[in-house]
Amino acid sequence: MTDTAPRPTLEAVAARAGVSRATVSRVVNGGDGVREPLVERVRRAVEELGYVPNQAARSLVTRRHDAVAVVVAEPETRVFADPFFALQLRGISKELTAHDNQLVLLLTEGRDDHARVGRYLAGGHVDGALVFSLHLDDPLPGLIQRAGVPTVFGGRPGWSDGLRDVVYVDSDNRGGARDAVRHLVGLGRTRVAHITGALDQTSAVDRLEGFKDVMGDAGRELVVRGDFTPAGGERAMRELLDRCPDVDAVFAANDLTAAGALRVLRERGRRVPEDVAVIGFDDMLPIAEQTDPPLTTVRQDIEEMGRLMARLLLHGDEETPPGTPAGVVLPTTLVRRASA
């Protein structure tokens, strides 16, 4: 890691432009209160010297870092097999970039990492944190809130006690699930089943609730546990067919699960959608479009979720009247393809 060439300082620019350091600083930071000819001269000097402000020096005095931590707890590889996270990251990145903020990525696995992340955030290296709290029992949110860093969560956090005023962005999992199930019912299906996601995640819980909202008791026995993976979907679908051979529709907690279910249905000789209609959730394109038949599913605007999280973090203070309910829930839309 060789040292780079010495970079020009404010001082150097000031000398070149024949003004004081203070003036250069003003120009660099927007140029308010400096007369035009001077601004011009300073700009040129900056240009000629290739001056770039030293962020460390600036942070030292402003106590701002123009950097935001993105914390992703990913105990399993699941997060990564999943375009979900990547899309969200992209939304976040765009928004941060638009506001000249940097994205510091913190991946955690295991308990030790939690401490590390907690320490880092408490260290005041970043102006805020965007946290994906994937599991109900995750200690991370608590740690982070204790660190006193402004935080926005991705997905409704799963705890109910202790932490208040938590800001989060989520999809309307429950409403989307309702739409999906209603669609199936509207198709005339009467034996509608649900393969759940991993129920230690609120998204899975909420989708299950949406299913129950529509099906009520009628759906009670048609709920099978899955885990958001294709393998889980296969397992659940087998169990379902064994237990209730007359099932004529399946609402799967996500597209991967649906893909697994589809495979089992084909294997067992059921036609989709004629015999069994199938709906997924997420609208992960590479999956949903490539299944056979293409998957009807519930779309959420994942990238927008990311962007919104970032926006909330950066501007949250100003825009939010105090006492505003802190969760933002984005709508979902049903995307009709061939499977239902």
Next chain:
Amino acid sequence: MTDTAPRPTLEAVAARAGVSRATVSRVVNGGDGVREPLVERVRRAVEELGYVPNQAARSLVTRRHDAVAVVVAEPETRVFADPFFALQLRGISKELTAHDNQLVLLLTEGRDDHARVGRYLAGGHVDGALVFSLHLDDPLPGLIQRAGVPTVFGGRPGWSDGLRDVVYVDSDNRGGARDAVRHLVGLGRTRVAHITGALDQTSAVDRLEGFKDVMGDAGRELVVRGDFTPAGGERAMRELLDRCPDVDAVFAANDLTAAGALRVLRERGRRVPEDVAVIGFDDMLPIAEQTDPPLTTVRQDIEEMGRLMARLLLHGDEETPPGTPAGVVLPTTLVRRASA
């Protein structure tokens, strides 16, 4: 973005421990040259006050940042549909974490972003950069090298001129391709085809070269262009079947392509592997294991690639004798499943 509570400074710790700032600094940075009882006292003071060093102040004088930029050029969404990038990121993250470095993620799309990234890197905010240079004509590598930041590339960069002493980590794409094709030949196949990847990426070029190494002229007319996507794989497979109906084996440039090809083969009533054997590349688990039949493919240790990139960046200077060839190529292994 509320201000956090005022954090204790070195001065405060020094006062509490009854020593000088310098001594506390020494202890915090490893404690060499400080006698045990003092070290103990300082440690306790640090503990009690919850002192965390101010990274900005430290960077200001040391000119180190303990931060590394990861630059991902992702003009298309492709990168993100792809666990590849995520796995590599994970390897990088692990290695960086192990050395107390932070990961600053820079996603770029489009030309303007290039300038932005160039400026950022030139600004000396990070100690080094890990760059995924996906396309042959990417201007980013040039920009970065000009910025004078130590850099390691992911994947062999595609240019041949201008830039020297480029450090990169890559898989043995060519060798892996050779293994795959040899395996097909060993199976007794004589009409072995290749569906290429996007040929503006070196990985695709190298895999094609590997194919040619084994097949020579015999394979000339059995090469079809793909683009690393399932749709591209389908298109190419159709073209291939139309042009050479007697094809009995396909080496696809990656698993996604192979998945597309498999679909077309099924659609056209060819049995895999009986009529046509198929091999992919990458061993992306969610894909390779879920295809029908499960895909024989070439595995690369993607996470290890990431880890190695980080290691090279952090320790490159010390370990590398000057003049060492700068590319590190990781081996691949053929994973036999059912498709070939």
Next chain:
DNA sequence: GCCGTCCGCGAGAGCGCTCTCACCGAGTGT
């Protein structure tokens, strides 16, 4: 027992920036 050595520690400068404050000159009101 004296001088030279060496180790442990503290004093102080300074990293590059922002920001407050004082200053200065040009305009305004009387």
Next chain:
DNA sequence: ACACTCGGTGAGAGCGCTCTCGCGGACGGC
């Protein structure tokens, strides 16, 4: 003509840290 304001500029302090340097005390050699 005078004081008075006010916007534009410069001087200077100081953010929290590291690092060099110099001082003092313990220790070994003669």
